[in-house]
Amino acid sequence: xxxxxxxxxxxxxxxxxxxxxxxxxxxxxxxxxxxxxxxxxxxxxxxxxxxxxxxxxxxxxxxxxxxxxxxxxxxxxxxxxxxxxxxxxxxxxxxxxxxxxxxxxxxxxxxxxxxxxxxx
Numbered sequence: 001x002x003x004x005x006x007x008x009x010x011x012x013x014x015x016x017x018x019x020x021x022x023x024x025x026x027x028x029x030x031x032x033x034x035x036x037x038x039x040x041x042x043x044x045x046x047x048x049x050x051x052x053x054x055x056x057x058x059x060x061x062x063x064x065x066x067x068x069x070x071x072x073x074x075x076x077x078x079x080x081x082x083x084x085x086x087x088x089x090x091x092x093x094x095x096x097x098x099x100x101x102x103x104x105x106x107x108x109x110x111x112x113x114x115x116x117x118x119x120x
Contacts, residue, residue, distance in 0.1 A: 005104070011072070012108035015065045020116045024058035029113045032062055033106045041099045042087050049080050069105045070098055 002010070019025045028048075035044040045066065051059035063080065071078035075098045076086040087095055 016112035024055040026113045
């Protein structure tokens with residue numbers, strides 16, 4: 001039986017291996033925890049959703065990484081609109097749980113994105 005932290009690490013490893021080939025992904029992942037802590041989870045998700053231009057694909061992948069993880073943890077649905085609706089109707093403790101879970105997963109994703117990128 002694996003621990004929750006092991007499951008986070010495995011998920012982050014899979015995502016890093018799949019997504020680091022996309023230009024700008026590693027940089028988006030590295031900045032994600034600071035965005036969440038500084039602006040809040042909902043604002044950060046909206047920021048990634050609204051990105052356009054050269055980093056649009058990388059931003060979409062980070063958004064998908066976060067929402068897919070939160071859906072696996074049965075915190076919010078995996079699609080953006082449904083997740084935001086869930087957050088709007090959630091209590092403060094539920095939003096904090098989602099934020100904490102996101103930051104815990106992102107710690108692994110940051111490390112693995114660097115490791116995978118460095119190995120290429």
